Amino acid sequence: MNISIIGIGLLGGSFALAVREKYPKARFIGVDASQVHGQLALAKGIIDEAMPLEQAVPISDLVVLATPVNTILTLLPGILNTLPEQATVLDLGSTKESICTLADAHPKRRQFVAAHPMAGTENSGPGAAFRELLPGKNLIICDREKSAPDSLKLVEALFLDIGMKLFYMTPQEHDLHLAYVSHLSHISAFALGLTVLEKEKDEQAIFDMASTGFSSTVRLAKSSPQMWAPIFDQNRENVSQALADYIEFLQRFKTLIDDRDVSNSLDFMARANVIRRVLEGIEKR
């Protein structure tokens, strides 16, 4: 079985590492705009060979699109065009609506599976890839009924085998929920990083003063702009609404502080404490 990884970064690379451990007879082909990424992925044992996209697709049983989501939009139609009849193309993009809308317009839609592994770190590139990234995490599949049964089965089998838990929803549900539980977290971290950097132009003051509270909240501000700008753009309606909601809570809290309304301030935080139960649910997984 030939599996082509398009975009051998954190996600594509980690997927390959997890799958190849279970499927040692599969052949992994890497396609990446960056020659350096290809070299590193070869040397790290993520892929068995590197080749250009147009050579890889026609010989693939499974094509995995693990590039930024704008690149997915650019590449997907062409990939479907040249994809062999029994083969499947899978995307791992962090947005789903734009990608699914595009795929729906293609005559070979049934050979496409729309997925999103809920996993990542703030690092990028094949150097960041590691086998343990995906196992134990959740995979979301959207519009599964629009994929051919065999294509869906292939994808489900692989991801279940590497230890992921599968969830199904529409692309609209996916993008709405992710705006709140993921995209907003990243934006809040970027903005927090900027706010602190702007104020503490002397970075030494930050070094001296920050405790791990700061580190964890702002960790996501290390994330790749090239990955996230297309995500926020494709999911702009939901992200914009999530931001509006978030800003409103912040303004409300600011008002409580300005008014010295300690009692309601306590309530505000006590309600947020409910997240403890939620997080314990997540951490138990």
Add this chain to the structure above:
Amino acid sequence: MNISIIGIGLLGGSFALAVREKYPKARFIGVDASQVHGQLALAKGIIDEAMPLEQAVPISDLVVLATPVNTILTLLPGILNTLPEQATVLDLGSTKESICTLADAHPKRRQFVAAHPMAGTENSGPGAAFRELLPGKNLIICDREKSAPDSLKLVEALFLDIGMKLFYMTPQEHDLHLAYVSHLSHISAFALGLTVLEKEKDEQAIFDMASTGFSSTVRLAKSSPQMWAPIFDQNRENVSQALADYIEFLQRFKTLIDDRDVSNSLDFMARANVIRRVLEGIEKR
């Protein structure tokens, strides 16, 4: 040497555990509004005995105020009143200006040392205390010249011996910097937690969908309202300004997203990426 810990929570408890390991002949007296906290602290070996404040202070060599900062304001004058001549009272509060202003008005100011250990977790109470909390972290001492040399020496010796690194600044500098590098992080997490909870009234959706990105950003939303409400209130001017700055960055980013200005969106995030270097500095410590 008798050391009284007033408020045997995460901080007071962890301080006692770290110090008693190095100073096995010291006697630790616990004072806490909660009888349960006293019982737990005794059973856990954090303190050697529990007693009311008015009994503890007159027999102490060092009194450590590790309560919420509003309680510190309430208790400090009375403690200074009854503190023996050669003894020292130390506070560990997360704000410094209000506390120092109050202390400055007391005739026995020189027996007071204003400090703040930059360390914590989102947990509270003696059950949360652990010996390794403070070692390796930073301690800030404010207005050191207003403390008697022996009082300062006692505090510095203890904290250095348990492995903390000492920094000195004015209470004003402390409160300003902390508004940005600490207090704002906590507020952003509280608000993020509320925004997500409000939207995802079905908590299961959050369980299913969140990845560790969400967990780390919102972890601080588990923090104690009783601890944080007084901090935000005492430091309200700086905190309000920090919030205003943060909200502005968020609104700016929202505008870039609404305008589909991907190029400036990339810039915005690239500037925030500078925090990577800052965080690596923190993590190396």
